[in-house]
Amino acid sequence: MDTTRVSSTAFDGTAHAPAHARKFVRQVLGEWRLSHLAEDAVLLTSELVTNAVVHAGTGVELTCRLDVDAIPAKLEIEVDDQHPTRTIPSPGSVSPEGPLATSGRGLALAGMLADAWGVTYTRTAKRVWVRMELGEGCDPQEAQPGPPGRAVAPLETLHVGVVVADLDGVVESWNSEAEKLLGWPAEQVVGRSLKELVAWRGHGPYALSLADTLGLVRWRGEARMRHLDGKLVPVYVSHLRARGLAGERRTIWMIVAGDHRYVLTPPPPPVRREAGQRIKELIDQDTPFTELLDTIAQIVQVSSGGDAAYVLLATEGGNRFGVAAGAGATAALVGVLATGVLGADRKAPAMIEDLLAGDVELAQQLRARSLACAPLLVAGEVIGYLVVTAAQANRFDQELTVSLQHIAEQVAVPVQRERLAEQDRAHRGRLSFLAEAGELLAGVHDEELIAALTAQLVVPKIATWAAVYLTDLTGMTRLAHVWHSEERHNADLRKSLPAIPRTALTEVSWPVGPETVLAFPLLTQGRSHGALVIGRSEPTLPLELADLLADLCRLVALNLHTAMLYARQATTSRVLQRSLLPVRTAPMPGLESAVIYEPAEEGADVGGDFYDLFTVADHWCFALGDVCGSGPEAAAVTGLARHAVRLLAKEHYTVADIFDRLNHALLEEGEEGRFLSLLCGELTPLPQGGALCTIASAGHPPPLLLRADGEVEAMASPQLLLGIETGARFYVETFELAPEEVLLCVTDGVTERRNGDRLLDDGNGLAALLSGCTGLSAHAVAERVRHAVETFAAEPSQDDVALLVIKASATLRQVI
Template identity: 80%
Template sequence: MDTTRVSSTAFDGTPHAPAHARKFVRQVLGEWRLGHLAEDAVLLTSELVTNAVVHAGTGIELTCRLDVESSPARLEIEVDDHHPAKFIDTADPAPMEAMRASGRGLALAGMLADAWGVTYTRTAKRVWVRIELTDTCEPQDLAGTPAPAPVPAPVESLHLAVLWCDRDGVVQAWNSEAENLLGWRADQVVGMPLHELVAWRGHGPYAPALADTLSLGRWRGEARMRHYDGSLVPVYVSHLRPKGQRSAVWMVVAADHRFVLAAPPTPLRREAGTRIKDLLDQDMPFSELLETIARIVQVSSGGDAAYVLLAADGGCRFGVAAAAGTTAGLVGVLATGVFRPGRRAPTLVEDLLAGDVELAGRLRARSLACAPLLVSGEVTGYLVVTAAEPGCFDEELTVSLQHIADQVAVPVQRERLAEQDRAHRGRLSFLAEAGELLAGVHDEELIAALTAQLVVPKIATWAAVYLTDLAGMTRLAHVWHSEERHNADLRKSLPAIPRTALNEVTWPAGQESVLSFPLLTQGRSHGALVIGRAEPALPLELADLLGDLCRLVALNLHTAMLYARQATTSRVLQRSLLPMRVATPMPGLESAVVYEPAEEGADVGGDFYDLFTVADHWCFALGDVCGSGPEAAAVTGLARHAVRLLAKEHYTVADIFDRLNQALLEEGEDGRFLSLLCGELTPLPQGGALCTIASAGHPSPLLLGADGAVRPVATPQLLLGVEADARFYVESFTLAPDDLLLCVTDGVTERRNGDRLLDDGDGLARLLSGCTGLSAHAVAERVRHAVETFAKEPSHDDMALLVIKAAAALRKVR
């Protein structure tokens, strides 16, 4: 009686075909009482149908064949398509992209099936896999008719033949037991092609040829070998091709002794998840391991999406570590009652909307089944499968899911601990690099640009940084794509000024999953970092890393904001310490000013100048406060405004010095002295001007005559702010037409180059003597250049210089 069972179905080559195929195979195996094979069979079927859909796109035929007459009984699954070279296009690219992501069809076939192969015809392609059933599967359970139990041959007649052949199938070794079994001596068969000793008939209509079998890593099955006397001996062969080697070893026994080499019983060997564990034992990166697990769970369960959750925050909550299928771009931790540390049994949720609306929205799913990953009684994570429609899963699925979870829990935990150690070192290195790059940057725009380039392409395909100002206005500051030519298009696709809060913005849909991370520090939002990734979900470790990076960026943005605010305040205040403009040009008098504070970024230091008109004459002042920076600038403001105010009240130069000296002493700041040069210019009828001048500890001004002679014109007196009883006097000289007066602070005379000063040996006077005939501006520039180039190192002192030149007869000021 024919005991072969066959069940077939056909469906269109659409992205929904794998789901229909999984359901069909699970139903057929249930009817045939082969539920213990369902996980492997469904997984293999899903991969084969997926490959057919992706690479053919035609109608597909699926056939399940159970042959109980063969020894051992076997289950064969065949997938036929009709145009093996055609590629399918679909209006909905998301499912197709999800299917293309697997790429493990042949690996699964080689791992889960006892044999597999591909048969081509002119119009079709057939891919098949075979799963053998061992003697523990009783024939009456499979075919419905009892069969006599096989009687094993006596052990005394056992001969275990071992032969070895090279990559071309030529026999290289032959043991004595092979001679006892088949009658050939070693010297007769060594060098003989193996196909001359084997009457190969294959197993089933689509079994591989002998040469293909020799190339497999492992194979077991029946064959017939030629005896020396010409007869054919039924044998059982266990073929092994060691990994990385091109030779093959055959262990051969008589067919009656097949139990010696046969595989372990199916219920023990094929318990759900054990072959999956073999697949996952391969050496692969941790992220790929998790993605493989998620893919296996999604494919074998028939769900729309699957996730691997791992414990986070000390094991109290669980975060998405990997995902497969049509996912929602999940990131971070799922805080929900479905996943909790105390739940040590699989869970089935018929409709998420009835119990957890938030989780249903994040997963975009209604049905959910999950199984905990248990290590030493502790829940270290979950395997989760979801579907968009309610009521898609049953209790049988949760049992299978728990079998898989039990097999992968320990390998995952072991690899995760190792990965956490590596990730911790990489995380510290990345954050250190980011901190060093952002340190000292006080420009918000530059911080945004550096942040985007830090995460692309290491973490994301593209990144955008939004900045929020003090008024609460948010704008797109910078975008960066891994392919720079897409930067302009990316900027156009993102909202330049979001109309809603950043956590409520609907980002443009595309091939990448878009995720947003707030830039928060001290309770204030400075904007957000938005990234696009090709992967559907962000691993928990990367989510934590991006969270740390965003906190670092937000802190730098906060510092930049404070710096900008302080710089603006200082700039406004410091500007008030300098004259807004030099006095109205005086007829017949030319003036030029150079002012350079030593502190980088400062507008005002300890030096100051002023030039203004009072009634029928002009006043000028040049001073230097002891020290530099804000403290010196405060005294600078007092001195400059006091000089101008007293001069406007018609105080003489000597009186101005007396009053200012008292004011500085009343301020009470120890060691805060002031050197000051102050003078008045009164026009003379014959041309030129009468200059009345006084110097309180200031470098003497130099007068350059029309004949090129240079002489000092004021005697230094006591510094202001030293003694309350100090009295000051004035000196006068005539500034004739074409005469030039140079007034400088000690930032010029004491410019240092090693042990030398610029004014050593009357260096400044010699410099000025070469300026005969030059304008006031030209002289000022020449002196400035001389100070700058006197030494390679920049000056550490403030510098101010004032040049006044009489060009013609002065007219009285009205």
């Protein structure tokens, strides 16, 4: 039986070719159980491919060939280019470019690391190859196919599907066994792309994409395919790229259920001591902590033959363990595992034949039944665990626990040392991240903006995409914002997520895709404000990231709670403030009126100024006032004054009596320094047109009357402010508002508008402004005065602005 293994691929002659080649070789050697040769093989491959790209400048084909029947067993790596005219200098020759030339040094490196190397020329290609003999560290039998060493699922459930596709992955043939396995009849599948049927997820830094895999000559591995009913079925795939009778290339997939994978591949051997030595070498290379843990998990998983492997590290309390890294078919674990099986007092390796019989919670978390683990011990303290799991029961034996413990003993101290250094870096980074988030969210009182900022805080630093759900006071939850690291996917992401979840967010079935989906509640003071949902390409979430996201969610929930309180208070304030101003001004037949009202305080509807215009019997009343001070206290006086004026006028009190009663009311309030300036008047229609105006001014800027000929005259004498003296007496003045004449009433926010040391009304500036408004409508006069106030100085006004304009028409109808 020919046991030679061959795997090849091709790359364009670009600068990215060496990186693709390194990833390919690592993948192949991992599948062939030759991880101990990976570092030297990857280095040689990188040099050969770089040499081909630089010197030939053409596409290259890379082939890995393992011959286990040779004595000794050997691994050959070949790199072909399409430029046979260039010659390669031998390691000992002197380059014509001089002794310091860099060309040819790749093969000098080959001469040092490889057992043999050479160059083969053909008419169309040049092939450079290196040979590495398998030493004592590798049993050649590991790479040979053989009968399964463990039990498989019942034979009655075995279906071997055969799928043929073109090089683009479009299905051309689908046999009946594939239909039995996945439910799809051939007529529904032929013509569709494999990308639609395969939920592809690579594991680790050297994982291949589906497109890369389809381009390989041979490949075997686990995947998930969509059943006709929408579920994802774990399968094992044996991939082969072959030529048809007409020479066209085709992709052939043999597919079995995951339980039957050993029909297509031999079961992996148990962990060997060489794996532990390989990990130790990795630690000595000063590998970054996260990559170190990921690589440990990958090597343990591949070497053990388990479905998944985890590195667990103790939390700060030391009695619980969090997922620090994972490899294989991990269960998207987040944060902490609280269980008796993995306890701080368990200092010996353990094997659990069936988790469901002893720890149902852990079995559900890991989605596994078999478990083997070994503690990481430092100074007698358990700092973590190496864990291997499998979906079937009784998958492991005691030999595996011994091997795991051997690895754990070698890596425990270095892992603890690196972990302490990483914790210090992570703590600083965590504080920096939370400080940035707090600064970004500070002062934001809009829930939609908070949701948008939250999603963009975690993408792409922590997640590939993020979605924020918000829950209102009625308990209704809705999708508020989504954000993908590639913005063009935002629309598709929003469509794939439930807009209004029909169940609790903890029970939502999130869409299955290439990312692991995790949800974190936004909780504060016992109330849920929604959830942060993220998608990550990594299968697990390390404990440090889980804690960071938990802190971020608490910060976001607190800001949402503050925004909710702010919105409630703002709504209440607006409702109360609006009650201080008239809902609408009374229409005055024969008179035209216009009002401008602009509070100085940003976001306020009402300030210390107020106005009113209403009908009483056969005449109209108007009022314009200004309360001393600002804020809620001034607004309270504003409400008292406006409603008192309207109520007293409706009871037919004269303007003088209104002033007297309001003066007493303010004094009875007993609040010192709360004064009020008020301009109040009555308009009685005259038969010949126009109106008779009865008016009084208590400490208020006098109204200005614009005559038809452009003359401007102040029409009321100043009197004492209201709320100062109990025995004050007030009087009224009367004048006629003739047709086409304009009466302008303003507060001191207009007359005292400041530009440096100059006021708008200095030198009768307001009168001069009004004199130029002859012939304008009341609204035009009001807008001209407003514009003059706004443009008088560059900085905004610091005082409330209120003005009332009344213009008489030629004929005034009686009020009905």
